[in-house]
Amino acid sequence: MKQKLLFMALVSIFLAIDVHQEIDAASHANKKRVIVIGVDGMSPDGIKTAPTPVMDSIMKNGSYTLNARGVLPTSSSPNWKSMISGSDTEQHGVTSNKWQKDKFILPPTTNGIEEIYPTIFGLAREQRPDLKIGAIYDWKGFGRLVEHSALDYDSYEATGKEELDEDETVQLAVTYIKNEKPDFLFIHMDHVDHTGHQDGHGSPHYYEAVTKADRLIGEILQATKDAGTFDETIVIVSADHGGVGTGHGGESLAEIEIPFMLMGPGIKNNFHIINQVMTYDNAATVAFILGLNPPYSWIGRPVRTAFK
Numbered sequence: 012m013k014q015k016l017l018f019m020a021l022v023s024i025f026l027a028i029d030v031h032q033e034i035d036a037a038s039h040a041n042k043k044r045v046i047v048i049g050v051d052g053m054s055p056d057g058i059k060t061a062p063t064p065v066m067d068s069i070m071k072n073g074s075y076t077l078n079a080r081g082v083l084p085t086s087s088s089p090n091w092k093s094m095i096s097g098s099d100t101e102q103h104g105v106t107s108n109k110w111q112k113d114k115f116i117l118p119p120t121t122n123g124i125e126e127i128y129p130t131i132f133g134l135a136r137e138q139r140p141d142l143k144i145g146a147i148y149d150w151k152g153f154g155r156l157v158e159h160s161a162l163d164y165d166s167y168e169a170t171g172k173e174e175l176d177e178d179e180t181v182q183l184a185v186t187y188i189k190n191e192k193p194d195f196l197f198i199h200m201d202h203v204d205h206t207g208h209q210d211g212h213g214s215p216h217y218y219e220a221v222t223k224a225d226r227l228i229g230e231i232l233q234a235t236k237d238a239g240t241f242d243e244t245i246v247i248v249s250a251d252h253g254g255v256g257t258g259h260g261g262e263s264l265a266e267i268e269i270p271f272m273l274m275g276p277g278i279k280n281n282f283h284i285i286n287q288v289m290t291y292d293n294a295a296t297v298a299f300i301l302g303l304n305p306p307y308s309w310i311g312r313p314v315r316t317a318f319k
Contacts, residue, residue, distance in 0.1 A: 043276060044244040045297050046188075046196045048231060049094065050224045051087060051150065052204030054212060054253030055270050061218035065229040066272065069248060071281050073274025074317035079288040081252050085259050085266040087204070090251035090290055092156045095130045095197070097294035097309030103128035105156065112155060121308050125158040129306050131294040135195055136161035138303050142194040147184045149175050149201035164191065177202040181227045188234040195301065198231065200224055204254075212254035212265070245275030245300055249293055277318050288314055 055077035058066055069075070081090040082099050084107065092105040100106050104117040105128075112127060123129025124137055135142050136158070145164035146157055151174060154167050166175065166183055175183070177200045184198050206220040228248060235241040250269045252259050259266045271288045273296070295311035298304070305311070 042243060043300050044192075044194050044196075044240055045247065045300050046193075046198065046231065046235070046244055047247045047249070047293065047297065048198045048228055049091070049200070050203050050221075050228075050248070050250050051199065051201045052207045052212075052252060052254055052259070053221055053224060053250040053270065054265065055268055056213065056253070056265070057203070057218060057221035058270055060213075061221040061225070063222060063225040065225045065232070066248060066270075069228075069246065069272050069274045073246075073272060074279045074282040074284055074314075075270070075272035076284040076288050077268070077270050079249065079269050079271035079290065079292075081250075081267050081269050081290045083262065083267070085252040085261060087150070087251050088152065088156065091153055091199070092128070092130075093291045094249065094251065094293045095132065095156065096128050097131070097291050097298070097305055097311035098128065099291060099310065102308060102310070108152070110155075121306070123158060123306070125160060127156070127158065129308070130157055130161075131195075131297050131303075132161040132197075133158040134294075134298060134303055134306065135301060139194075139301065142301070143191055145187055145191070145193045145196045146199075147180055147187065147196070148199035149177060149180050150199060153199050164193070177223070177227060181230055184231055185234040188231070188240070189238045192238050192240050195297065200227065203250075207254045207259075208257050211257050212259075243276060245273055245278060247271070247273045247293065247296065249290065251290070271314070273314075273317055279317055279319055282317060284314060284317055286314075286316055 082093045086108050088105050088108045088110050089100045092103050096103050102120050104119040119128035123133040143163050147166040203220045203224055206217050210216040235244050249271045253265050255265050291311035296313045299313035
């Protein structure tokens with residue numbers, strides 16, 4: 012009888028510890044902010060070859076892999092959609108750059124808060140309506156992939172411009188970070204991809220574009236310091252695809268391999284992520300940081316090995 016009572020007492024203690032740890036984890040997650048910086052067309056080769064002191068520092072002070080993978084086809088729309096939707100093309104249905112909300116071949120397997128496949132933006136708005144959420148992007152086409160009703164700030168709606176250049180994009184982000192201190196912000200830069208198409212991946216001008224992206228990422232990090240949010244912000248840097256010659260869309264490693272790096276509170280320092288990372292793990296990782304429950308349809312997994 013005594014043994015039975017002792018066993019029951021121990022079980023109660025373990026259950027109490029478990030619940031307490033879950034509450035602490037959720038509370039800790041709720042204190043964190045996330046900024047995802049996506050650089051269109053930035054290959055691992057670009058980071059390895061071009062001078063990139065800021066991203067080198069992120070990798071040294073955070074966790075990273077230069078062998079993450081996008082999805083097929085290695086075009087922008089399918090990969091940006093996968094990055095923000097925790098899923099592959101056969102699920103979200105964005106199979107080419109021709110995709111439009113009212114013009115597509117493959118319907119999504121499910122919808123989120125709008126008539127498109129659920130993204131991290133809609134998920135965050137639905138589960139944590141208190142969050143301040145923004146999306147700032149060079150390429151207007153990125154905006155059609157997002158539930159706009161989930162955003163507090165949308166760069167296209169704020170400026171009315173069809174396209175922004177990379178300097179305008181980052182300046183908007185810097186101002187928004189300083190003034191609003193967002194809980195979740197996605198920043199998209201397009202100039203590296205433009206240079207790859209014009210001058211070729213691996214060209215001197217391409218590497219110069221990667222170096223400029225690195226400098227602009229530094230300006231974003233500085234903005235969090237100026238805003239007083241640096242110590243509570245996890246920054247994720249990635250890309251949609253690489254390239255070969257002046258194009259992309261094929262099945263080569265040069266086109267499908269992408270960088271994935273993250274730095275901030277709770278992230279391991281100078282840690283090389285050796286497990287496979289897919290671009291759709293990006294949204295799942297953001298959900299994990301913000302304490303959100305991902306939809307059943309998502310296949311992405313948080314990159315847990317990067318966390319302390």
